[in-house]
Each structure stands twice: as C-alpha cells, then as structure tokens.
Amino acid sequence: MTKKYIWPVATRLAHVLIIIFFAVAYVLGDFDELLNQHVAFGLALGVVFVFRVIWGFIGPKHSRFRDFNFSLGDLKEYLLNPCSKTKEYEGHNPASSYAIVAMIAVAFLTILTGMLAYGIQENHGVFSFLHNSYYREMEVFEEAHEILANLFLAIVGVHIAGALIDKFIKNGDAIDSMISGYKRATEEVKLNFSQKIFSFVWIAVSLLAIFYLLFTNNVFVASHNVKQDYAALHEEFYNECGSCHMIYPPNLLPKKSWIAMMKDLENHFGDDASIDDSLNHSILAFLIKKSAENSTSQASLNILKSLKDVNKTVIAISKTPYWDEAHKDVDDELFNSEQVLSKANCKVCHIDIEYGIIENNLIKIPKVEK
Numbered sequence: 001m002t003k004k005y006i007w008p009v010a011t012r013l014a015h016v017l018i019i020i021f022f023a024v025a026y027v028l029g030d031f032d033e034l035l036n037q038h039v040a041f042g043l044a045l046g047v048v049f050v051f052r053v054i055w056g057f058i059g060p061k062h063s064r065f066r067d068f069n070f071s072l073g074d075l076k077e078y079l080l081n082p083c084s085k086t087k088e089y090e091g092h093n094p095a096s097s098y099a100i101v102a103m104i105a106v107a108f109l110t111i112l113t114g115m116l117a118y119g120i121q122e123n124h125g126v127f128s129f130l131h132n133s134y135y136r137e138m139e140v141f142e143e144a145h146e147i148l149a150n151l152f153l154a155i156v157g158v159h160i161a162g163a164l165i166d167k168f169i170k171n172g173d174a175i176d177s178m179i180s181g182y183k184r185a186t187e188e189v190k191l192n193f194s195q196k197i198f199s200f201v202w203i204a205v206s207l208l209a210i211f212y213l214l215f216t217n218n219v220f221v222a223s224h225n226v227k228q229d230y231a232a233l234h235e236e237f238y239n240e241c242g243s244c245h246m247i248y249p250p251n252l253l254p255k256k257s258w259i260a261m262m263k264d265l266e267n268h269f270g271d272d273a274s275i276d277d278s279l280n281h282s283i284l285a286f287l288i289k290k291s292a293e294n295s296t297s298q299a300s301l302n303i304l305k306s307l308k309d310v311n312k313t314v315i316a317i318s319k320t321p322y323w324d325e326a327h328k329d330v331d332d333e334l335f336n337s338e339q340v341l342s343k344a345n346c347k348v349c350h351i352d353i354e355y356g357i358i359e360n361n362l363i364k365i366p367k368v369e370k
C-alpha cells in the first residue's frame, strides 16, 4: 500500500490542541492560585472535543465514527500481538478507535464534574447556582473530577504506548501520519466544501475559546461570591476590631471561638482590647450571626472540619489545622518578612479578604528581598 493523504490539517491541528490543552490543564490543576486558568484550559479542551464529536458524523472517511474499527475480534488480535505485524489498518486501528471514544467520553465527564466542583465549591461559573444547596457535599465533585482526570491520563498513557509500539516495533506510520497527514491507505481523503468550512471554524473557535476564557471575566469563570461590606453591616465591629489589625471575616472561625475570644478581650493576643459590655454583646451577636457555621464558603467548611478533632478552643484563624494545611507550601520566612510581618496579616497576600472574599485568583505573594 502506498502512502495517501488521509488526515486533513484540521484533524492534526485539533490533535495538537487536545495535547496542549489537556497537558496545561492537568499541570495547572496543582496550583490553587491558577484555578481560573486551569478551568480555562479544561473548557477549551471541551470545545475541541465538541467539534470532534460533530466531525465524527459529518467528517471525511476515517474520521467518522462509522469508519472506526470496533470489532472485538480485531481488537483482541491487535492487543495480543503487540510486537508482531498483524493486519494493517487504514485510519484508526481497533485500539485507537476504542481509545478515542473512551477519551471523548471521559473528557466530557471530567469537564462536567470540574464545572460542578467549580460552581459548588468555589461559587464560580455556570453551576454556582448550586453552591448554596450542595456546598456541604463540595468535596464529592472535586474527587470525582480528579479520578476522571487521572483516568483520562491513563487512557492517554495507553494510547501513547500503543503509538510508540506501532512506530518502533511494528514499524507503523500512525505517529508520522499525525504530523504529515500521510498514511498507508488505498485512497486519498478530500474534504468537500462544507467540511473545509467546518474545519476552519473548528480550529478558529477553539483558539478563540482559549483566549476568551483566559482573558475575559466570562460566565464560565466569573465569581458569584459577594463582597461583605462590614463597615455597613456592623459599624462598631468594623471600627473597634479594625483599629489594631485588618478586618478578620467572622466566617473564618466557629461560634465557640468568637464566644471565647469576646469573653477575654483583656488578654487578646498580648493586648488589652476590652470594650464595654453592651458593645461586646452587639459585636459578639454579629460575629455569631456571620460565623463559620452560618457560611457556605469553602474556607468556613474546611476550618470547621479541621477543628472537629481539636479539643481546645482555637481563637486564631492562623492556628487552625486547615490554615496550616492550606499554607504548608508557603515559606515561613515570608510570614516573618518585613512586607508581611505576621501570619495574621492575611490581607497582604489575600486581596479582598477584608470583604470576606478568599479567591484563588486573588492570592498575591509579595516579593521579598533576601
């Protein structure tokens, strides 16, 4: 069989975009500060795959799902003879036919659970309307998302291993064909006019999608967390408790911590912060009303959870186990630096924390000279 041009430019470009978008999304998943960017690459991957599915119905020979080889007999023979040259397949071999369909299915599930996690956990994006009802279950969606993403990676691993075996053991041309477009086949693939238009739109929209998702405050990443104007909500709290330090959002400690703290303001972290009784009651009532138990935020839930196994009453947010966990990768030197001064000086690194907002994309770590 001679080599024929069977993979159009759009298919090969889409393949490259899938590789890049998945790799970047996967790596960014480890960086909290870059969650929005992680979401952007994940969604852009979804866009490429939506077009790929349509292409599976309207595309040319070999790209259509009905040209895939789903024969179990062929698959068995293909997998059981990894090293010998078996039948030669035009287009996708049985293993890659299954891998592609599995990847598309797992990609959509990964993206869906990711969007759900983003909405429910962070109150961001199109599923944020579910935040108030399901925030207690927030971790379920994140875990499902991680399992699916790793499943996707595993399929990719098998797919790459298959491609390498094809090239180096079977002397096949699958990898080369994904670059050049040429593969041993009986006939050349030619796109008709509408397929050409579709290919162009596929690549153009996928590229526009990544720029749109990364660089605009669009509905897919927008935050629905509402700033709390503590000055307006409780003026005395704002003035009194903001006179020595930043405003600590009341939702970052449980009721019993606020009660304990307000009982002993004379010995408040080495300072005397005492106030008269009626003011004390009024501020305490406000702190309780806005305490972690009455908040749907991720930080509140995590702080409450982490305090469950702690016997003594913790009155510093920075002394909760969750706080330690969240900052375990932050250099201690940074907290003691001239710019930050103290772990309790949250606002240096967390923009808008004084409005009760803790967003991954609002973390700014100050540059410290050593």
Ligand code: HEC
Pocket: 240, 241, 242, 243, 244, 245, 248, 268, 269, 271, 272, 273, 283, 315, 316, 317, 318, 319, 342, 343, 344, 345
């Ligand atoms: C006289 C000054 C003063 C006043 C007034 C004051 N504080 Fe403090 N507060 C401090 C100091 C000092 C610390 C320790 C800060 C540090 O560790 O860097 C502290 C720490 C805290 C912390 C712990 C921060 C953390 O997570 O490490 C909380 C919460 C807090 N204050 C709440 C309040 C509240 C609520 C009020 C109002 C009722 C209040 N403070 C009024 C001086 C004050």
Ligand code: HEC
Pocket: 031, 032, 033, 252, 298, 299, 317, 318, 326, 327, 329, 330, 334, 335, 340, 342, 343, 344, 345, 346, 347, 348, 349, 350, 358, 360, 363, 365, 366
């Ligand atoms: C020196 C900078 C710095 C200071 C000060 C600081 N943080 Fe952070 N905080 C970070 C960084 C960086 C992360 C993200 C860590 C990571 O993901 O590796 C983080 C993460 C968090 C998270 C978890 C966010 C999430 O969604 O994962 C919470 C909640 C948080 N900080 C609250 C606080 C509070 C409350 C204070 C003050 C008592 C504080 N931080 C002080 C830098 C700081």
